Structures are given as C-alpha cells and as structure tokens.
Amino acid sequence: MxxxxxxxxxxxxxxxxxxxxxxxxxxxxxxxxxxxxxxxxxxxxxxxxxxxxxxxxxxxxxxxxxxxxxxxxxxxxxxxxxxxxxxxxxxxxxxxxxxxxxxxxxxxxxxxxxxxxxxxxxxxxxxxxxxxxxxxxxxxxxxxxEDPSRDAYWRVHDADYYAEQAREAEAARQRAQEAQEKAEASQRQREEAERARAQAEREKAHHRQQRERSRHQERGSHRQNSQQGTSSTPPDRTTRALAVLGLMPGASKLEVRKAYRRMAQLHHPDRFYTESEHRIALASARFQRIKSAYDYLMHTYQ
Missing domain, CATH: 1.10.3680 (TerB-like)
Structure with a gap:
C-alpha cells in the first residue's frame, strides 16, 4: 500500500x-x-x-x-x-x-x-x-x-468588531433610507409629471372647446347676418309713403292732404298729353305712387 x-x-x-x-x-x-x-x-x-x-x-x-x-x-x-x-x-x-x-x-x-x-x-x-x-x-x-452569536458577547470581547458591526448596520440602514427616499422622490416626480400632463390635456381640451364655441358662434353670426341680409324687413311703409309725398315722419293728416294736392297737380298725367307716350307713361306711374301713398296714409290716420 x-x-x-x-x-x-x-x-x-x-x-x-x-x-x-x-x-x-x-x-x-x-x-x-x-x-x-x-x-x-x-x-x-x-x-x-x-x-x-x-x-x-x-x-x-x-x-x-x-x-x-x-x-x-x-x-x-x-x-x-x-x-x-x-x-x-x-x-x-x-x-x-x-x-x-x-x-x-x-x-x-x-x-x-x-x-x-x-x-x-x-x-x-x-x-x-x-x-x-x-x-x-x-x-x-x-x-x-458565552454565545458568540449575541451582541453582548462582542461588546465585551471585541468592541472594535461590535463597533464595526454597528457602523455597517447604520450604513445599511442609511442606504435603505436613501433608496426609499429616492424611490419616493421618483414616485413624486412621476406623479407630478402625470398631473402636469393631465393639466396640459385639460387645457388643450378647454382651448379646443373654446375654439369650437367661437367657430359655432361665428357660423351662427354669419348665418344670422346672412338671413338678416336676405330677409331684412323693408323700411317702414308709412315713412316711404311720406317720402313719396315729400314729407318727413310725423307729418299731420292736414299736411298729407296739402302735399297730395300739390303733388297731384304737378304730376297728373293730363298735364303731359302733348308729350310722347313714354313721358305720359312715366307720369302715370308717378301719379299712381302718389295716389297709393296718399290712400295708405289716409287709411292710417283714421
């Protein structure tokens, strides 16, 4: 062997x-x-x-x-x-x-x-x-x-070792605390960024709504103006009738009669019998407007 x-x-x-x-x-x-x-x-x-x-x-x-x-x-x-x-x-x-x-x-x-x-x-x-x-x-x-697994043993027999263990434990605690603080800070940053994004989205939506309302208002105003432009009521008929007789708004019934007599004498078709047929036709049309204005005003003043 x-x-x-x-x-x-x-x-x-x-x-x-x-x-x-x-x-x-x-x-x-x-x-x-x-x-x-x-x-x-x-x-x-x-x-x-x-x-x-x-x-x-x-x-x-x-x-x-x-x-x-x-x-x-x-x-x-x-x-x-x-x-x-x-x-x-x-x-x-x-x-x-x-x-x-x-x-x-x-x-x-x-x-x-x-x-x-x-x-x-x-x-x-x-x-x-x-x-x-x-x-x-x-x-x-x-x-x-003595039990060397207990801290009390090392406090007595190896103070340096125990102090080192305490320092390492404190360092580990600080590292854990710093890591937790960093994690919390990171979480806060993410939450703040999320809130900022949400706020930005809300503002964008608000601006879009405002623009939409403005466009709707502009379209509505444009339609209204168009409708007003196409279907506006004519000037007051009484005012037009007074204007035909050469009177201002607010003229009295007596003034209407006087104006009518004066206008009828000036524009009666019989005065233009020696003129051409065209001039006679124009005179007849003017006289008819004067007569219609007078009749309307007389009816209004009743």
Missing part, C-alpha cells in the same frame, strides 16, 4: 514509538492552538514542557501544524487511539493535562470552552466529572460559555 494514501497524522502514528503519546500530543496541541494572546514560540515551548516524558520519538512542529489546521478527523482519530489503548484513569489524566494547558496562564478562551467539552465527550468523560475536575484544578466552576 502506498503511503500517499495516509493523512499526515496517520503517517505520524505509523512512525511514532508510542501512538498513545502522539495522540495525547495532538490533543494538547489542539488546546494550545486556541490559547489567546500566546505567540507561536510560546505554544511550542509549552507543548515541549508537557510532553517532556512522552515517548513519541518525532518532531513537535508537524503535530502543531495539524492542530492549527483544525483537522477534526485527526482529532477524532487521536481520541479513538486513547479510548482504545488507555484506561478511564489514563483518559482522566489526559483531560487533566488539557485543562492545565488551557488555563495555566489566564482565562479559558471561548474556543477552549467548547474544546474541553468536546474532548471530554471523545474520551467518554461525563459533564459532571469534567466540571468536578475543572473545579479541582482551577478553583472555579466550568461555566457555560
């Missing part, structure tokens, strides 16, 4: 003088990799201290690298080796070393809160036993870890 099929940790186990010690080494390195405010050199020196009596026979750097890669398959394999090869007391000893490594220089990190519980579960150690062991080694209870 080619060794290329084996994972890095499996190769370490194959080459190790003690697979149990190599497995313990990886679990302790995993805890050290999650220590806060600890340099890489400090982690390696601390790992060397706790493994000084181990019989693995290989370098620590490959183990630390696997731990820093968060290779959970390697972690589970290490726990299986311990559970298979070691007694319950040996598992408690590994848990003891893990608690010491996680807490000997300060508070337990959030990651190691979960790692210790994970290791206890892999090694078959009950939560009650873990809490008792932690209390004996640190003098304090293993409390429930």
């Amino acid at each position: 080619s060794i290329a099929r084996f994972s890095p940790f499996e190769l370490l186990l194959l080459k190790s003088r003690s697979q149990v010690d190599t497995a313990k080494l990886l679990l302790l390195a995993w805890v050290l990799a999650h220590r806060q405010q600890v340099s890489e050199g400090q982690r390696r020196r601390r790992l060397a201290q706790v493994s000084v009596h181990f019989r693995h026979g290989h370098e620590l750097a490959p183990v630390m690298h696997i731990a820093q890669q968060r290779d959970l398959q390697a972690i589970q394999l290490a726990a299986e080796v311990l559970r298979r090869e070691c007694s319950k007391e040996h598992g408690l000893g590994v848990m003891h070393q893990a608690i010491v490594v996680a807490t000997d220089t300060g508070e337990l990190s959030l990651a190691n809160h979960y790692i210790l519980r994970f290791l206890a579960d892999l090694l078959g150690i009950s939560p009650g036993t873990l809490n008792t062991l932690f209390q004996e080694l640190t003098g304090r209870a293993l409390t429930t870890p």
Whole structure:
C-alpha cells in the first residue's frame, strides 16, 4: 500500500514509538492552538514542557501544524487511539493535562470552552466529572460559555468588531433610507409629471372647446347676418309713403292732404298729353305712387 494514501497524522502514528503519546500530543496541541494572546514560540515551548516524558520519538512542529489546521478527523482519530489503548484513569489524566494547558496562564478562551467539552465527550468523560475536575484544578466552576452569536458577547470581547458591526448596520440602514427616499422622490416626480400632463390635456381640451364655441358662434353670426341680409324687413311703409309725398315722419293728416294736392297737380298725367307716350307713361306711374301713398296714409290716420 502506498503511503500517499495516509493523512499526515496517520503517517505520524505509523512512525511514532508510542501512538498513545502522539495522540495525547495532538490533543494538547489542539488546546494550545486556541490559547489567546500566546505567540507561536510560546505554544511550542509549552507543548515541549508537557510532553517532556512522552515517548513519541518525532518532531513537535508537524503535530502543531495539524492542530492549527483544525483537522477534526485527526482529532477524532487521536481520541479513538486513547479510548482504545488507555484506561478511564489514563483518559482522566489526559483531560487533566488539557485543562492545565488551557488555563495555566489566564482565562479559558471561548474556543477552549467548547474544546474541553468536546474532548471530554471523545474520551467518554461525563459533564459532571469534567466540571468536578475543572473545579479541582482551577478553583472555579466550568461555566457555560458565552454565545458568540449575541451582541453582548462582542461588546465585551471585541468592541472594535461590535463597533464595526454597528457602523455597517447604520450604513445599511442609511442606504435603505436613501433608496426609499429616492424611490419616493421618483414616485413624486412621476406623479407630478402625470398631473402636469393631465393639466396640459385639460387645457388643450378647454382651448379646443373654446375654439369650437367661437367657430359655432361665428357660423351662427354669419348665418344670422346672412338671413338678416336676405330677409331684412323693408323700411317702414308709412315713412316711404311720406317720402313719396315729400314729407318727413310725423307729418299731420292736414299736411298729407296739402302735399297730395300739390303733388297731384304737378304730376297728373293730363298735364303731359302733348308729350310722347313714354313721358305720359312715366307720369302715370308717378301719379299712381302718389295716389297709393296718399290712400295708405289716409287709411292710417283714421
């Protein structure tokens, strides 16, 4: 079988003088990799201290690298080796070393809160036993870890992160508000444009109606004038009759009689018997108009 099929940790186990010690080494390195405010050199020196009596026979750097890669398959394999090869007391000893490594220089990190519980579960150690062991080694209870999904955690542990989250939320809120304001402004502009178009249409319709009314009025006036021009009533007959007799409107009955006698003497056809037939015919027509005007006026004055 080619060794290329084996994972890095499996190769370490194959080459190790003690697979149990190599497995313990990886679990302790995993805890050290999650220590806060600890340099890489400090982690390696601390790992060397706790493994000084181990019989693995290989370098620590490959183990630390696997731990820093968060290779959970390697972690589970290490726990299986311990559970298979070691007694319950040996598992408690590994848990003891893990608690010491996680807490000997300060508070337990959030990651190691979960790692210790994970290791206890892999090694078959009950939560009650873990809490008792932690209390004996640190003098304090293993409390429930804080929830990093809550804002309260980041306010305490990473104020900069929380402030950045708050800034991003505020920026998102402002962007949403600006987008809403732009949408509302655009909607108002569309409504104003629509109202302007409607107003323009109404004004156009009003102007069209006015022009139509004007045209109708002009046509009606033209028809009326035409009718008046074609069917206008003649001047007053009394006025015409007085004019034939050479009188003005308002002349009295006596004045009509006098005017008639005078006009009859001047235009009677008998006076033109020596003239031509044409002159006699004209005189007869004039006399007839005078006689008709006189008769009409006399009838009117009755």
